[in-house]
Amino acid sequence: MESIDKVHGTFERRVMETKDTDVPTAVIKRLPRYHRYLGDLLEAGRLRISSSELSKIMNVTASQIRQDLNCFGGFGQQGYGYNIKYLFSKISELLGVAEGYDCVIVGAGNLGRALASTRMFGRRGINRIALFDVNPEIVGTEIYGIPVYHIDELYDFCKHKRVNIGVLTVPKSAAYDVARTLAAAGVKGIWNFANMELKLDDDSVIVENIHLGDSLMTLCYKVKVKNDQIKKSAEGEE
């Protein structure tokens, strides 16, 4: 039996030649999904997988998988497929997982609490080191083990602790104020739940907007299209 080590050695050599030509945005958007599926396979104890098997699981073409993964260098091996553990760790690295980012959640309403309680951050190597809110009843307490501070302390805290990521779950009206404070304090990324596109002059900050409303609307659209189809085919049968 061919040893996994030998295979691994070969991988390492090839990856050194990683192409640094810019990765298509379409590929980048798909990386988190690969990460998710490979993580599941790893948990299930799988060691290797071919592009064709993965394509069936993920509902994409095998060709696309090979094309995508090759943007970052040769992760696979002819005749063998892909080593799941290795591939997973490489994609994790590419995505910046396990960079050990520190993050704060601004807004301790229902959404802020929901985010304080998920395991989503930990799984991606992100530490939630503080919550911020204006409500005096919760300032000074802990929520899911995360200390809650007053929002007035946000700037100093982020500056001192060199916080990398800020999560914004405050009302729309407060979003810009908080975002500017975060940016001024050197925060590098903002995860914005304020249901609006947050445009900052300061382009040293990356904003990832979550648009739940758009998603809900897309669902409405699809439901409507489906209902219309049903209606039409019912009419046809009459």
Place this chain on the structure above:
Amino acid sequence: MESIDKVHGTFERRVMETKDTDVPTAVIKRLPRYHRYLGDLLEAGRLRISSSELSKIMNVTASQIRQDLNCFGGFGQQGYGYNIKYLFSKISELLGVAEGYDCVIVGAGNLGRALASTRMFGRRGINRIALFDVNPEIVGTEIYGIPVYHIDELYDFCKHKRVNIGVLTVPKSAAYDVARTLAAAGVKGIWNFANMELKLDDDSVIVENIHLGDSLMTLCYKVKVKNDQIKKSAEGEE
């Protein structure tokens, strides 16, 4: 001054010829965003807008806007631009907003409560008629004015009330059970927050998966890329 009514009359005539050839998926994905911006313009009291002005606000090309809107028929008028109110209402109609869908939220944890409290549903003409949970302490109460029932009643409730949309905020482990119950009860659309792709055999149900984890990961990736750039340029200066 040219009357708005005259303009409107012209619009109506042209829209009757709406092209029913299938709309590209890329366009559909952009519709909620158009809807959002047009709604804002409407609130700001604006009456009309040209593709070129809208393109600046939305950060896309004017050409794309004209191309997109034309998939559904002639919404604009040469030399005038687009009537915002009319365009907004047409896109609303296309998206299935104001179809008056009834919806239930399954899972009354932090996320369920957050969704119970937003104005997101109301704005899209969706009525949240019930919450479901297993916790006996909250069953029988109301949360943000929405009655909470035990999850055992989910099937009968949805079947009787002909619920259109189910929102899934239960833990991953319960997601499939609940989803199948909803589907069996005739629910047409499922908005899934369970951090997993929900595949149902029953293809009469539309599932819209929310992947907050993927979004967080994309943010990590972008932050990492930016940090790498900064590091590189700093090295270059040495």
Place this chain on the structure above:
DNA sequence: TAGATTGTTAATCGATTAACAATC
């Protein structure tokens, strides 16, 4: 009428898929 701006065609660009030689 003259100016503005759309609707639409044609050109470009990028992303996906198919195919197969390279190679483990």
Place this chain on the structure above:
DNA sequence: TAGATTGTTAATCGATTAACAATC
């Protein structure tokens, strides 16, 4: 060695942009 499966090129497909004639 033979079989399997990748990496990669070429072909196809779809989406975006540019340009301009149509028309309000």
